[in-house]
Amino acid sequence: MVLSLVVVGFVMQELPNSPTKIEVYALHKSFGLTLLALTVLRLLWRLFAGTPAPVPGTPRWQQAAAQASHGALYxxxxxxxxxxxxxxxxxxxxxxxxxxFSLPKLSGYDADVKAFALGMHEWLFIALAVVVSVHAAAALKHHYFDRDATLVRMLPGLPPPAGRERND
Ligand code: HEM
Known part of the structure:
Protein backbone atom coordinates (compact mmCIF):
# COMPACT_ATOMS: atom_id res chain seq x y z
CA MET A 1 0.00 0.00 0.00
CA VAL A 2 2.89 2.37 0.79
CA LEU A 3 4.49 1.68 -2.59
CA SER A 4 1.19 2.28 -4.42
CA LEU A 5 0.66 5.54 -2.52
CA VAL A 6 4.14 6.72 -3.50
CA VAL A 7 3.70 5.84 -7.19
CA VAL A 8 0.19 7.33 -7.36
CA GLY A 9 1.36 10.38 -5.34
CA PHE A 10 3.82 11.27 -8.11
CA VAL A 11 1.74 10.17 -11.12
CA MET A 12 -1.48 11.98 -10.08
CA GLN A 13 0.26 15.36 -10.16
CA GLU A 14 1.07 14.88 -13.86
CA LEU A 15 -2.50 14.01 -14.88
CA PRO A 16 -4.34 16.62 -17.00
CA ASN A 17 -7.06 18.49 -15.10
CA SER A 18 -10.18 16.29 -15.29
CA PRO A 19 -12.73 14.56 -13.07
CA THR A 20 -10.41 11.50 -13.16
CA LYS A 21 -7.61 13.56 -11.60
CA ILE A 22 -9.90 14.63 -8.75
CA GLU A 23 -10.96 11.00 -8.30
CA VAL A 24 -7.34 9.77 -8.18
CA TYR A 25 -6.42 12.47 -5.61
CA ALA A 26 -9.41 11.42 -3.50
CA LEU A 27 -8.32 7.75 -3.68
CA HIS A 28 -4.73 8.67 -2.71
CA LYS A 29 -6.07 10.52 0.32
CA SER A 30 -8.49 7.75 1.36
CA PHE A 31 -5.88 4.99 1.04
CA GLY A 32 -3.37 7.24 2.86
CA LEU A 33 -5.82 7.68 5.75
CA THR A 34 -6.43 3.91 5.75
CA LEU A 35 -2.68 3.42 6.08
CA LEU A 36 -2.67 5.84 9.02
CA ALA A 37 -5.38 3.79 10.77
CA LEU A 38 -3.56 0.51 10.02
CA THR A 39 -0.30 1.94 11.41
CA VAL A 40 -2.06 2.95 14.64
CA LEU A 41 -3.60 -0.54 14.91
CA ARG A 42 -0.24 -2.14 14.27
CA LEU A 43 1.42 0.00 16.97
CA LEU A 44 -1.33 -0.93 19.44
CA TRP A 45 -0.85 -4.61 18.57
CA ARG A 46 2.89 -4.22 19.07
CA LEU A 47 2.30 -2.70 22.51
CA PHE A 48 -0.03 -5.58 23.38
CA ALA A 49 1.86 -8.52 21.84
CA GLY A 50 5.46 -7.28 22.08
CA THR A 51 8.16 -7.94 19.48
CA PRO A 52 10.20 -11.06 18.66
CA ALA A 53 13.52 -11.40 20.50
CA PRO A 54 16.59 -10.59 18.36
CA VAL A 55 18.06 -13.48 16.35
CA PRO A 56 20.54 -15.20 18.73
CA GLY A 57 24.07 -13.86 18.29
CA THR A 58 23.02 -10.43 16.92
CA PRO A 59 25.55 -7.82 18.18
CA ARG A 60 24.13 -5.11 20.46
CA TRP A 61 24.89 -2.29 18.01
CA GLN A 62 22.87 -4.10 15.35
CA GLN A 63 19.98 -4.55 17.79
CA ALA A 64 20.12 -0.80 18.50
CA ALA A 65 20.28 0.00 14.76
CA ALA A 66 17.29 -2.28 14.07
CA GLN A 67 15.29 -0.63 16.87
CA ALA A 68 16.15 2.83 15.57
CA SER A 69 15.11 1.95 12.01
CA HIS A 70 11.83 0.40 13.19
CA GLY A 71 11.15 3.57 15.24
CA ALA A 72 11.93 5.75 12.22
CA LEU A 73 9.61 3.68 10.01
CA TYR A 74 6.73 4.07 12.46
CA PHE A 101 -17.75 10.25 6.00
CA SER A 102 -15.98 13.57 6.51
CA LEU A 103 -12.85 14.03 8.56
CA PRO A 104 -12.21 17.10 10.71
CA LYS A 105 -9.85 19.81 9.45
CA LEU A 106 -6.42 19.91 11.14
CA SER A 107 -6.11 23.64 10.29
CA GLY A 108 -8.05 26.44 8.67
CA TYR A 109 -6.95 27.81 5.27
CA ASP A 110 -3.37 29.02 5.73
CA ALA A 111 -0.78 29.48 2.97
CA ASP A 112 2.21 29.09 5.34
CA VAL A 113 0.88 25.89 6.94
CA LYS A 114 0.06 24.61 3.44
CA ALA A 115 3.65 25.18 2.24
CA PHE A 116 5.07 23.64 5.43
CA ALA A 117 2.86 20.54 5.17
CA LEU A 118 3.68 20.00 1.50
CA GLY A 119 7.40 20.33 2.27
CA MET A 120 6.99 17.75 5.06
CA HIS A 121 5.11 15.38 2.73
CA GLU A 122 7.99 15.57 0.23
CA TRP A 123 10.83 15.31 2.78
CA LEU A 124 9.15 12.42 4.57
CA PHE A 125 9.01 10.56 1.27
CA ILE A 126 12.80 11.00 0.92
CA ALA A 127 13.32 9.86 4.53
CA LEU A 128 11.07 6.85 3.90
CA ALA A 129 13.02 5.88 0.77
CA VAL A 130 16.34 6.11 2.69
CA VAL A 131 15.16 4.13 5.76
CA VAL A 132 13.43 1.43 3.66
CA SER A 133 16.56 1.04 1.48
CA VAL A 134 18.89 0.72 4.49
CA HIS A 135 16.43 -1.63 6.20
CA ALA A 136 16.14 -3.87 3.11
CA ALA A 137 19.91 -3.84 2.51
CA ALA A 138 20.51 -4.88 6.13
CA ALA A 139 17.99 -7.74 5.84
CA LEU A 140 19.65 -8.98 2.61
CA LYS A 141 23.08 -8.78 4.27
CA HIS A 142 21.79 -10.96 7.12
CA HIS A 143 20.35 -13.46 4.64
CA TYR A 144 23.17 -13.75 2.12
CA PHE A 145 26.30 -12.90 4.17
CA ASP A 146 25.53 -13.75 7.80
CA ARG A 147 23.12 -16.52 6.70
CA ASP A 148 20.93 -16.05 9.77
CA ALA A 149 17.13 -16.15 10.15
CA THR A 150 16.47 -12.36 10.06
CA LEU A 151 14.93 -12.19 6.57
CA VAL A 152 13.09 -15.51 6.97
CA ARG A 153 11.41 -14.04 10.06
CA MET A 154 10.39 -10.96 8.06
CA LEU A 155 9.08 -13.01 5.11
CA PRO A 156 7.53 -16.24 6.40
CA GLY A 157 7.57 -18.90 3.70
CA LEU A 158 11.01 -17.89 2.42
CA PRO A 159 13.39 -20.88 2.48
CA PRO A 160 16.20 -20.57 5.08
CA PRO A 161 19.55 -19.26 3.78
CA ALA A 162 21.66 -21.87 1.96
CA GLY A 163 23.80 -23.92 4.34
CA ARG A 164 21.73 -22.99 7.41
CA GLU A 165 18.72 -24.50 9.19
CA ARG A 166 15.79 -22.23 10.19
CA ASN A 167 16.74 -20.47 13.40
CA ASP A 168 13.75 -18.64 14.85
C1 HEM B 1 1.49 6.92 4.14
C2 HEM B 1 0.63 7.59 3.40
C3 HEM B 1 1.03 8.46 2.22
C4 HEM B 1 2.10 8.35 1.37
C5 HEM B 1 3.21 7.28 1.37
C6 HEM B 1 2.01 9.45 0.44
C7 HEM B 1 2.92 9.70 -0.58
C8 HEM B 1 2.88 10.78 -1.44
C9 HEM B 1 3.88 11.09 -2.44
C10 HEM B 1 5.18 10.31 -2.66
C11 HEM B 1 3.48 12.19 -3.09
C12 HEM B 1 4.23 12.91 -4.22
C13 HEM B 1 5.32 13.77 -3.69
C14 HEM B 1 4.79 14.96 -2.95
O1 HEM B 1 4.31 15.90 -3.58
O2 HEM B 1 4.85 14.95 -1.71
C15 HEM B 1 2.20 12.61 -2.52
C16 HEM B 1 1.46 13.70 -2.92
C17 HEM B 1 0.30 14.10 -2.31
N1 HEM B 1 -0.31 13.55 -1.23
FE1 HEM B 1 0.28 11.89 -0.26
N2 HEM B 1 0.90 10.20 0.73
C18 HEM B 1 0.28 9.63 1.81
C19 HEM B 1 -0.88 10.06 2.44
C20 HEM B 1 -1.59 11.18 2.07
C21 HEM B 1 -2.80 11.65 2.73
C22 HEM B 1 -3.47 10.97 3.93
C23 HEM B 1 -3.19 12.78 2.08
C24 HEM B 1 -4.35 13.69 2.34
C25 HEM B 1 -5.31 13.46 3.20
C26 HEM B 1 -2.24 13.01 1.00
C27 HEM B 1 -2.31 14.06 0.11
C28 HEM B 1 -1.43 14.28 -0.92
C29 HEM B 1 -1.57 15.36 -1.88
C30 HEM B 1 -2.70 16.39 -1.92
C31 HEM B 1 -0.49 15.25 -2.75
C32 HEM B 1 -0.18 16.12 -3.98
C33 HEM B 1 0.61 17.32 -3.60
C34 HEM B 1 0.67 18.25 -4.80
O3 HEM B 1 -0.25 18.27 -5.60
O4 HEM B 1 1.68 18.98 -4.88
N3 HEM B 1 -1.29 12.03 1.03
N4 HEM B 1 1.86 11.72 -1.52
Missing part, protein backbone atom coordinates in the same frame (compact mmCIF):
# COMPACT_ATOMS: atom_id res chain seq x y z
CA UNK A 75 7.32 7.82 12.88
CA UNK A 76 7.35 8.27 9.08
CA UNK A 77 4.26 6.08 8.57
CA UNK A 78 2.39 8.28 11.05
CA UNK A 79 3.80 11.63 9.93
CA UNK A 80 3.40 11.03 6.17
CA UNK A 81 -0.41 10.74 6.15
CA UNK A 82 -0.74 13.40 8.87
CA UNK A 83 1.26 15.88 6.74
CA UNK A 84 -0.99 15.04 3.75
CA UNK A 85 -4.07 15.58 5.92
CA UNK A 86 -2.65 18.89 7.20
CA UNK A 87 -1.82 19.97 3.62
CA UNK A 88 -5.36 19.15 2.52
CA UNK A 89 -6.85 21.07 5.48
CA UNK A 90 -4.62 24.14 5.06
CA UNK A 91 -5.51 24.18 1.33
CA UNK A 92 -9.15 24.55 2.33
CA UNK A 93 -10.29 21.28 0.75
CA UNK A 94 -12.85 18.98 2.37
CA UNK A 95 -11.73 15.42 3.18
CA UNK A 96 -13.94 12.35 2.92
CA UNK A 97 -12.90 8.73 3.49
CA UNK A 98 -13.92 6.91 0.27
CA UNK A 99 -16.86 9.35 0.07
CA UNK A 100 -18.39 7.77 3.18
Missing amino acids: VILLAMPLSGWLYNSASGFPLKWFGL
Whole structure:
Protein backbone atom coordinates (compact mmCIF):
# COMPACT_ATOMS: atom_id res chain seq x y z
CA MET A 1 0.00 0.00 0.00
CA VAL A 2 2.89 2.37 0.79
CA LEU A 3 4.49 1.68 -2.59
CA SER A 4 1.19 2.28 -4.42
CA LEU A 5 0.66 5.54 -2.52
CA VAL A 6 4.14 6.72 -3.50
CA VAL A 7 3.70 5.84 -7.19
CA VAL A 8 0.19 7.33 -7.36
CA GLY A 9 1.36 10.38 -5.34
CA PHE A 10 3.82 11.27 -8.11
CA VAL A 11 1.74 10.17 -11.12
CA MET A 12 -1.48 11.98 -10.08
CA GLN A 13 0.26 15.36 -10.16
CA GLU A 14 1.07 14.88 -13.86
CA LEU A 15 -2.50 14.01 -14.88
CA PRO A 16 -4.34 16.62 -17.00
CA ASN A 17 -7.06 18.49 -15.10
CA SER A 18 -10.18 16.29 -15.29
CA PRO A 19 -12.73 14.56 -13.07
CA THR A 20 -10.41 11.50 -13.16
CA LYS A 21 -7.61 13.56 -11.60
CA ILE A 22 -9.90 14.63 -8.75
CA GLU A 23 -10.96 11.00 -8.30
CA VAL A 24 -7.34 9.77 -8.18
CA TYR A 25 -6.42 12.47 -5.61
CA ALA A 26 -9.41 11.42 -3.50
CA LEU A 27 -8.32 7.75 -3.68
CA HIS A 28 -4.73 8.67 -2.71
CA LYS A 29 -6.07 10.52 0.32
CA SER A 30 -8.49 7.75 1.36
CA PHE A 31 -5.88 4.99 1.04
CA GLY A 32 -3.37 7.24 2.86
CA LEU A 33 -5.82 7.68 5.75
CA THR A 34 -6.43 3.91 5.75
CA LEU A 35 -2.68 3.42 6.08
CA LEU A 36 -2.67 5.84 9.02
CA ALA A 37 -5.38 3.79 10.77
CA LEU A 38 -3.56 0.51 10.02
CA THR A 39 -0.30 1.94 11.41
CA VAL A 40 -2.06 2.95 14.64
CA LEU A 41 -3.60 -0.54 14.91
CA ARG A 42 -0.24 -2.14 14.27
CA LEU A 43 1.42 0.00 16.97
CA LEU A 44 -1.33 -0.93 19.44
CA TRP A 45 -0.85 -4.61 18.57
CA ARG A 46 2.89 -4.22 19.07
CA LEU A 47 2.30 -2.70 22.51
CA PHE A 48 -0.03 -5.58 23.38
CA ALA A 49 1.86 -8.52 21.84
CA GLY A 50 5.46 -7.28 22.08
CA THR A 51 8.16 -7.94 19.48
CA PRO A 52 10.20 -11.06 18.66
CA ALA A 53 13.52 -11.40 20.50
CA PRO A 54 16.59 -10.59 18.36
CA VAL A 55 18.06 -13.48 16.35
CA PRO A 56 20.54 -15.20 18.73
CA GLY A 57 24.07 -13.86 18.29
CA THR A 58 23.02 -10.43 16.92
CA PRO A 59 25.55 -7.82 18.18
CA ARG A 60 24.13 -5.11 20.46
CA TRP A 61 24.89 -2.29 18.01
CA GLN A 62 22.87 -4.10 15.35
CA GLN A 63 19.98 -4.55 17.79
CA ALA A 64 20.12 -0.80 18.50
CA ALA A 65 20.28 0.00 14.76
CA ALA A 66 17.29 -2.28 14.07
CA GLN A 67 15.29 -0.63 16.87
CA ALA A 68 16.15 2.83 15.57
CA SER A 69 15.11 1.95 12.01
CA HIS A 70 11.83 0.40 13.19
CA GLY A 71 11.15 3.57 15.24
CA ALA A 72 11.93 5.75 12.22
CA LEU A 73 9.61 3.68 10.01
CA TYR A 74 6.73 4.07 12.46
CA VAL A 75 7.32 7.82 12.88
CA ILE A 76 7.35 8.27 9.08
CA LEU A 77 4.26 6.08 8.57
CA LEU A 78 2.39 8.28 11.05
CA ALA A 79 3.80 11.63 9.93
CA MET A 80 3.40 11.03 6.17
CA PRO A 81 -0.41 10.74 6.15
CA LEU A 82 -0.74 13.40 8.87
CA SER A 83 1.26 15.88 6.74
CA GLY A 84 -0.99 15.04 3.75
CA TRP A 85 -4.07 15.58 5.92
CA LEU A 86 -2.65 18.89 7.20
CA TYR A 87 -1.82 19.97 3.62
CA ASN A 88 -5.36 19.15 2.52
CA SER A 89 -6.85 21.07 5.48
CA ALA A 90 -4.62 24.14 5.06
CA SER A 91 -5.51 24.18 1.33
CA GLY A 92 -9.15 24.55 2.33
CA PHE A 93 -10.29 21.28 0.75
CA PRO A 94 -12.85 18.98 2.37
CA LEU A 95 -11.73 15.42 3.18
CA LYS A 96 -13.94 12.35 2.92
CA TRP A 97 -12.90 8.73 3.49
CA PHE A 98 -13.92 6.91 0.27
CA GLY A 99 -16.86 9.35 0.07
CA LEU A 100 -18.39 7.77 3.18
CA PHE A 101 -17.75 10.25 6.00
CA SER A 102 -15.98 13.57 6.51
CA LEU A 103 -12.85 14.03 8.56
CA PRO A 104 -12.21 17.10 10.71
CA LYS A 105 -9.85 19.81 9.45
CA LEU A 106 -6.42 19.91 11.14
CA SER A 107 -6.11 23.64 10.29
CA GLY A 108 -8.05 26.44 8.67
CA TYR A 109 -6.95 27.81 5.27
CA ASP A 110 -3.37 29.02 5.73
CA ALA A 111 -0.78 29.48 2.97
CA ASP A 112 2.21 29.09 5.34
CA VAL A 113 0.88 25.89 6.94
CA LYS A 114 0.06 24.61 3.44
CA ALA A 115 3.65 25.18 2.24
CA PHE A 116 5.07 23.64 5.43
CA ALA A 117 2.86 20.54 5.17
CA LEU A 118 3.68 20.00 1.50
CA GLY A 119 7.40 20.33 2.27
CA MET A 120 6.99 17.75 5.06
CA HIS A 121 5.11 15.38 2.73
CA GLU A 122 7.99 15.57 0.23
CA TRP A 123 10.83 15.31 2.78
CA LEU A 124 9.15 12.42 4.57
CA PHE A 125 9.01 10.56 1.27
CA ILE A 126 12.80 11.00 0.92
CA ALA A 127 13.32 9.86 4.53
CA LEU A 128 11.07 6.85 3.90
CA ALA A 129 13.02 5.88 0.77
CA VAL A 130 16.34 6.11 2.69
CA VAL A 131 15.16 4.13 5.76
CA VAL A 132 13.43 1.43 3.66
CA SER A 133 16.56 1.04 1.48
CA VAL A 134 18.89 0.72 4.49
CA HIS A 135 16.43 -1.63 6.20
CA ALA A 136 16.14 -3.87 3.11
CA ALA A 137 19.91 -3.84 2.51
CA ALA A 138 20.51 -4.88 6.13
CA ALA A 139 17.99 -7.74 5.84
CA LEU A 140 19.65 -8.98 2.61
CA LYS A 141 23.08 -8.78 4.27
CA HIS A 142 21.79 -10.96 7.12
CA HIS A 143 20.35 -13.46 4.64
CA TYR A 144 23.17 -13.75 2.12
CA PHE A 145 26.30 -12.90 4.17
CA ASP A 146 25.53 -13.75 7.80
CA ARG A 147 23.12 -16.52 6.70
CA ASP A 148 20.93 -16.05 9.77
CA ALA A 149 17.13 -16.15 10.15
CA THR A 150 16.47 -12.36 10.06
CA LEU A 151 14.93 -12.19 6.57
CA VAL A 152 13.09 -15.51 6.97
CA ARG A 153 11.41 -14.04 10.06
CA MET A 154 10.39 -10.96 8.06
CA LEU A 155 9.08 -13.01 5.11
CA PRO A 156 7.53 -16.24 6.40
CA GLY A 157 7.57 -18.90 3.70
CA LEU A 158 11.01 -17.89 2.42
CA PRO A 159 13.39 -20.88 2.48
CA PRO A 160 16.20 -20.57 5.08
CA PRO A 161 19.55 -19.26 3.78
CA ALA A 162 21.66 -21.87 1.96
CA GLY A 163 23.80 -23.92 4.34
CA ARG A 164 21.73 -22.99 7.41
CA GLU A 165 18.72 -24.50 9.19
CA ARG A 166 15.79 -22.23 10.19
CA ASN A 167 16.74 -20.47 13.40
CA ASP A 168 13.75 -18.64 14.85
C1 HEM B 1 1.49 6.92 4.14
C2 HEM B 1 0.63 7.59 3.40
C3 HEM B 1 1.03 8.46 2.22
C4 HEM B 1 2.10 8.35 1.37
C5 HEM B 1 3.21 7.28 1.37
C6 HEM B 1 2.01 9.45 0.44
C7 HEM B 1 2.92 9.70 -0.58
C8 HEM B 1 2.88 10.78 -1.44
C9 HEM B 1 3.88 11.09 -2.44
C10 HEM B 1 5.18 10.31 -2.66
C11 HEM B 1 3.48 12.19 -3.09
C12 HEM B 1 4.23 12.91 -4.22
C13 HEM B 1 5.32 13.77 -3.69
C14 HEM B 1 4.79 14.96 -2.95
O1 HEM B 1 4.31 15.90 -3.58
O2 HEM B 1 4.85 14.95 -1.71
C15 HEM B 1 2.20 12.61 -2.52
C16 HEM B 1 1.46 13.70 -2.92
C17 HEM B 1 0.30 14.10 -2.31
N1 HEM B 1 -0.31 13.55 -1.23
FE1 HEM B 1 0.28 11.89 -0.26
N2 HEM B 1 0.90 10.20 0.73
C18 HEM B 1 0.28 9.63 1.81
C19 HEM B 1 -0.88 10.06 2.44
C20 HEM B 1 -1.59 11.18 2.07
C21 HEM B 1 -2.80 11.65 2.73
C22 HEM B 1 -3.47 10.97 3.93
C23 HEM B 1 -3.19 12.78 2.08
C24 HEM B 1 -4.35 13.69 2.34
C25 HEM B 1 -5.31 13.46 3.20
C26 HEM B 1 -2.24 13.01 1.00
C27 HEM B 1 -2.31 14.06 0.11
C28 HEM B 1 -1.43 14.28 -0.92
C29 HEM B 1 -1.57 15.36 -1.88
C30 HEM B 1 -2.70 16.39 -1.92
C31 HEM B 1 -0.49 15.25 -2.75
C32 HEM B 1 -0.18 16.12 -3.98
C33 HEM B 1 0.61 17.32 -3.60
C34 HEM B 1 0.67 18.25 -4.80
O3 HEM B 1 -0.25 18.27 -5.60
O4 HEM B 1 1.68 18.98 -4.88
N3 HEM B 1 -1.29 12.03 1.03
N4 HEM B 1 1.86 11.72 -1.52
